[in-house]
Amino acid sequence: MENWDVIIIGAGAAGLSAGIYTVRSGLKTLILEEKLPGGTIADAPTVVNYPGFDEISGGELAEKMTMHARKLGVTIHDLEPVTEMNLTDEKKIITTSKAAYEAKAVIVSTGSHYKEIGVKGEKEFRGRGVSYCGVCDGPFFKGKKVLVIGGGNSACITTLYLAGLAAQVTVTHRRKAFRAEESLVTDIASKGNVNVLWNTEVQEIKGNKQVTQVTLVDNTTGKTSELSVDAVFVQVGEAPNSQIAKASGVETDEHGYIKIDILQKTNLAGVFAAGDVTNHPVKQVGTAAGQGITAALEAYSYIRRPYYKK
């Protein structure tokens, strides 16, 4: 079994930043990534709030971070998902789809994913009209009819963004009022091309090659109806990728986010967490990078001066 000082799970902003700091501290570092390195920010068409870059595409920023980490000596195994972890002992064992590795310390930086609504057609038409990111996919539906599902801040932000592109935006919300910031709700009310259907849920997404219509149900009467749309933007929240860590004994909050202290320590000695997978309230590239850095320096302290032996 290969031995590493630090194994980092997930090569997004948090994991790559952590890797830069652990190798610079002289720790042999492996990052395991289930997809390609770069993480979620690669989905952002433009990033204008990451210091040092007044405007950069998310893909380019992700690539620059990956190249930076590799140049400094971080080993990144991509397309290698972590499937199991044994984190409670001093020696941490990380199992992937390809091998098992041993590490002295582990940093979990697995990010989060968009929640699905779980209706018929959702999986089938994903990428063919079903989207979870208005900013990423909205421009494909310029001048078309689109549907937004949800009633929180992200649904409202997506609705406002799409209202500037699409001919018609319909919003379905299962409740009778938005649960979003008042200014967003006011802005939506002022848009002439937005129609909100309250107490309404999507029962099925239909189409041929692409989405063409949805079946709606009024949850107060049970009455169904059909609506023609070219795209469906599901905006019902995000969930952390913390299941494997949780199954290994890492403590999470009621929403599944990994509980951390100010130094990114979890409840398990030698296990740290950083970025969107944690219960830190801000989810941005800058905060993910900062958390990754703190986790790396704490992992260094843990390995070189193990407090549990004092």
Ligand SMILES: Cc1cc2nc3c(=O)[nH]c(=O)nc-3n(C[C@H](O)[C@H](O)[C@H](O)COP(=O)(O)OP(=O)(O)OC[C@H]3O[C@@H](n4cnc5c(N)ncnc54)[C@H](O)[C@@H]3O)c2cc1C
């Ligand atoms: C469309 C969009 C636009 C955004 N725009 C901005 C912006 O302009 N500015 C800003 O600051 N923030 C923006 N964000 C937020 C920002 O992208 C995130 O806060 C940040 O990327 C989180 O970094 P992370 O490293 O915590 O997680 P991620 O970047 O999600 O990285 C987690 C990585 O872990 C991997 N992983 C998960 N499970 C496993 C496993 N079992 N085994 C191995 N690997 C695994 C994932 O594949 C992923 O690569 C945007 C987000 C989106 C979706």
